[in-house]
Amino acid sequence: MSSPSLTLPSQERPAARRRRLLEILGALAIAATYVYLVLNQPADITGGPGSASALIALSGFLAGAVLLIAAVLPTLPASTLVLIPVALVLNIVLGQFVGSTLVPFYLDAIGTVLIAVLAGPAAGAATGALSSIVWSFFNPTVLPFAAGAALIGCLAGLAARYGLFRRFYLAPVAGFVTGIIAGVVSAPVAAFVFGGTSGVATGAIVSAFRAMGDTLLAAITKQALISDPMDKAIVFTIVAILVYALPRRARQQFPFLRRHRVLAGKAPAGTTEAPAQGAARDH
Amino acid sequence: MTASPERSAAGPARPVRLNPLTLLAAAGSTAVITTAAGSWPLSLTVIGASLGLSAAGGTARRVLAAAAAILVPLGLSLLMLHGLFFPEGTTVLAAWGPARVTVEGLGFAGQRILQLGAVVLALLVFSFNVSLPDLVAALSARGVQGRFAFVLASTLTLLPAISARERRIRQAQESRGLVVTRNLLSRLAAFRLQAVPLVLSLVEDAGTRSAALEARGLSNTGPRTSYREVPDSRLQRTARAVLVLAAAAALVLRLVQAGASA
Structure with missing residues (x-):
């Protein structure tokens, strides 16, 4: 993809099909695990640790995330690949800081969303999953959230692809919607694997719903629906600020930005389309 | 951290x-x-x-x-x-x-x-x-993508470097008159003043690094020789x-x- 060989016969076709299969399998594993957990509403959720559902949630979500990484990673161009470690560090540094403070937010996806906007949904999904796996070297508790992080990256990339970052006020809206979906998918992990949330502030919100008599899964899902959409709206806004602040030379490394006219501003040279709407925000 | x-x-x-x-x-x-x-x-x-x-x-x-x-x-x-x-x-x-x-x-x-x-x-x-170098070498020897090993090793070595750069940027902004008060708006402005240069310089660096890696055959397929036993x-x-x-x-x-x- 990055340097097509001009002399050797291409081996792309079967490899691409195999990757597509891995991608579909990964997405299926994540979806099936979620559907199983929610439909079965395992009765042993508060029946003591070591519950089978914790193991199912762990293995299903992890397997899906690993399949997605295996499918996407080989296809990324080098300019995206070298950005992934940078994104992971941004996730970890900012997430570690916010995670333990008394704010019911996480802000641990800035790097993932940044990659997704610069390089597309596939790169975003791989970055999200990789981020959880590498971060687990310092903090093993983020490992089970790999599938949720992959979903956030994928949705952020789709939002960028369909032009939601072209207008400044649409970015937080896209983040809000992403947060709703990601929160609902991540809630079973928090409920079954941890039996709660890892922050004190989020724990307080869950406690409030438990006090009203909700089941643990319902309480954690509601907490996720309060925290996640706001959190992702903030993250998407921060990323929009960062991307628009990038100098044009840095942006030009990313064909995804040009191909789908992700950002507002003048149409880049080489396209015949009319300039994008309104204020050119180029620096 | x-x-x-x-x-x-x-x-x-x-x-x-x-x-x-x-x-x-x-x-x-x-x-x-x-x-x-x-x-x-x-x-x-x-x-x-x-x-x-x-x-x-x-x-x-x-x-x-x-x-x-x-x-x-x-x-x-x-x-x-x-x-x-x-x-x-x-x-x-x-x-x-x-x-x-x-x-x-x-x-x-x-x-x-x-x-x-x-x-x-x-x-x-x-x-x-x-030992991280051993882990990377062992993973590559097992046919795990060199790319995954690169991401893992690069992240773990970048972490301290990026923290150090973040400190330098904060010092530079402070010497230019950045004062962070308890006011939320002031904190947000301070965050922006530090995050934007940090991310810009990181993206810039990544571009340079990608050219260097590409020149050394990162995307080539085929077996690699590892000098680490x-x-x-x-x-x-x-x-x-x-x-x-x-x-x-x-x-x-x-x-x-x-x-x-x-």
């Missing part, structure tokens, strides 16, 4: 170097078996063994600091959540309005904390004791197989039990 496993690579050489995959298999299967068993004596044993191992490896202080940063907020959150609000509990110890302290709730929270503590400690002892032996290979099988057996056993009781 200052502790990083990558530093363990620079530590004093241990007399016996184990293959990093053996360590990984040991830590991973311990985590799986502890979760599957879900019994507090086993969790306590694993916690004790992990602490002992990290003390023997000379990493006890860093492992403890990292584990405390994770487990203290998690434990507080679980205790508050289940200790005070556990509608399923029947044996009430104390009640204030809607909050009821129940034996079942406290037991549930305690068991979860012990179990998570065991898993977290086992995995942290691995990541703080493993990773110690391995038949005993370790057998041990790895046994550990993985044990973890799988524990998983299956637990699922069958759950299926039978449901």
